[in-house]
Amino acid sequence: MAETNGSSSPPTGTTGSGTPEPPHAKRMITFWLIISLVVDVLYYTLAGPHMPPGDMTSAASGAQFDLNILMICALPVILGVWTYLGYALYNFREGRPGTLLTGPMAHGNFRLQVGWMVGTTVLVLGLFVFGTAELIIPAGAGGGEGPDPIWTPTSHTVLPIQVIGQQWKWTYRYPTYGGFETTSLVIPDNTTIAFHVTSLDVIHDFWAYQLGIKADANPQQDNVAFTTTHQLGQFTVRCDELCGLWHGAMYGFGHVVTKAAFAAWATRTEAQLAANTKLLPPFQWTYVPDANGADGGYYPDNVDPYSKVEIYGAQKAKV
């Protein structure tokens, strides 16, 4: 809801008594303008730089900037209503000396109503234009964009990493390094990354908090999210879509390392896991959901996931 500062010009009514009313509206607006300015400035300078999700990547700093702008718009709205409520409840309460015996019979106020509607509409449309720009310019703002993203990064060197969700763990495949699969998420600094998120069973949601990345892991669906890393360090990964019993335990950590360290790690891991990679299904963007994901199996094997009997053409799960 976005009541604007339309609350600034309250309705006028006919007074029931002859005593002149104090300038309520002027007092409220003055107080509201001052307090809004103070709170907004304090927020932006003190809290703003520390707001989540931080500035580890382009998507994160974009989301932080967006959050701060929204807060700067929202705080005056909240303060406006609070100012009005506080002022009205104190000054217009029954039994206060000088209270009107009969309130003014304002059934409406055309100018105020139109002003309110125009004000809220302008604010809302402004937020919409701003939000859309913040979504499109940074290539989807770190959110999942489906299999064919229409807003893509300008960089031509994008590192693809496949994120595979299954009950209840995350694994990662690096297609540019032979498609090895690992439980460690390591990404290079100052690089644009394309996370290709998919699932082997139910819907999960890949949430790399400090990277500003969130994308649903849907079975048989490739969901792409982009970001560009800016800082070295550790980040948290959590599953953000309820996926069953151990959903709460489906978390882990990833690391942003230097490009050289990443290259060394990836080459070394590729060699170490070469024997495993041969056993994996060939790298694909999606996999047929696996019957035994929850039971500890890793790989699709064409078994019907929800039934205890074989269906036509199915192979028995390898135990």
Added chain:
Amino acid sequence: MAIDTTAPEAPLGAAPPPAAPAPHRPVWLQQNVLTAIVLAVAGFALGHWAGNRIAGGYPNVAGASGENEVAICLSLGLGVLGWLLGIGALNYPIAKMFGREAIQEPYNPSWTRFFKFSTDHKVVGVQYFFGVITFFFTAGLLAMAIRTELLYPTNHLIGPGTYIEIVGEHGTMMMMMASSAVVGPLGNYLVPLMIGARRTAFPRIEATSFWLFTAGYLVILTALPFGGFPTGWTGYAPLQTQASGGMDSYLVGFAVIGLGMILAGFNLIATIIHYRAPGMTWARVPVFVWSILATSALLALATPTLVTAGLFGILDRTAQTAFYVNERGGSSFLWENLFWFFGHPEVYIMALPGFGIVAEILPVFTRKPVFAYRVATAGMFGVALLSFFVWQHHLFQSGINPDMRPLYMLTTELISIPTGFIYLVTLGTLWRARIRFEVPMLFALGMLFNFLIGGVTGVFLSDVPVDVTVHGSFFVMAHFHYTIMGGLIFALFAGIYYWTPKVTGRQFDQRLGKIHFWCMFVFFNCTFFPLFILGLLGMPRRVFTYAANLQFLNDFSSVSAYLLGTSFLIFVANFIWTIVIEPRPAPANPWGSLGLEWQTPTPVPYYNFERIPVVMNDPYHYAEADADPVADISLPPPAVAMNRPPAAQAIEP
């Protein structure tokens, strides 16, 4: 203006009681809640037997823990049918089907009418009140269990399995309860009184909606013995397809409750459109009735999607269809879309009646007309209409229709415009008023405070880049608790404190009421405000474990939640003491309201109005000495007198 001063036929058609009362049936043949329980149990057993006979040999319909899904679904379905048969909800259609007249029990004013199938809208309202309170407290206890588990980041008091069951059960029960929280008790009780009608349009349908509501409560409770459901209230497939027997309770329960919601919605729509008294023009309809009309429209139009989606889910689990199974040609996106196409109008089903109550109550306690009445109705219908065009904002990160995200961001943010109308109306009504801080007024003001925070945080969620951080986190959870609990439930309590003197003729202790308000208001905010911060700090919803540095905020929220739960005990004690044990008689019109409902005698007679009132003004002309009275309920309506023989108007309560 559809109906002006000409009297509609319908209100009087309802009036005369049966000339020769039907023979009194012996006690053991009377239908009440006991016969309903007996037949429900019988239906449950029959369904279980039949299900095992039909599908016992098919391992495909065995769930994860080996139970037969067909047997569970059939037993729940036949149990509900038995419940309806036992209470007598189907007597009339069955008798008509065989070309006979249904036996109609004579009106019996004893307390036993509350345990029977009653077509008196006032009895249904009171039944709904106790049903909603039971629902609310059951789900509230589950919330206490959730907060207890979250006291420690890694030590587990109830464990992940029970935790996920309780989270799903709490969410589903609260959503089911909140859909009818105001429409059920207050809507059914007050709408006919407010529009000058003697009954609702379809009393049998109205009563059936209540007994479906109770059946839904029982069905969703059976999820616990069946092992619960792991999906939360959103029931996402394919987790839904994978889940064990408790999932059937979820799907059948939502279908049953949904059917009741559709029926309740249609009944109230027809009542409000056709049963308004002469002179009750659209411009004189109370704001509360407008809000119920908008809500009923949503109930009737959105809920069928839920029932259909649930039916697909039941078919997937029993008949082995593949609506939501990706690898057999279905789509897990289908459930997400169907569910939220219902789910987003649903959240306005839970918000609009709150707006209505607050806008209805404020003029009474400010002694002023409601400010910008037409803007209020436009706001409510604007919200209702737009609510059908926003559902995909729940799927911003899902990867479906990524290029449509700006559109859904726009429609979602547009909703804040009509919502803002409600604030214009309520704040305008406070302007230079004479404000009395009675208990209902305090709850109404509390609703304005809470819903403001809930609404503004909704704009954050609608903004896609910010949503990347807050989607699915505790931020969302705090947001919708601020709108539903802080908005609807606060408004509901405003309504309970406000209209109880009308319903019971008894008055709550006002001091205890104020203590209840302040405890509930303070501890509500202490419970849910920290959850915004937790969400921003990266805590996802529905997790049983979290980062150790978030423990303080979680513990603060948990302790506040216990105190919030305790504050309801003050209400219960107040209710039991001053309404039941030591009744305090209320004045006829304790708040000095102009509303038509306050002009009937207390307790309200069976036929509400001795004569159909002629409405002459809207009920908001406070402190206007020269305003017309709201209605003349003593004169026989001239238009009616011309059309009807006088005998038809005589009422024998």
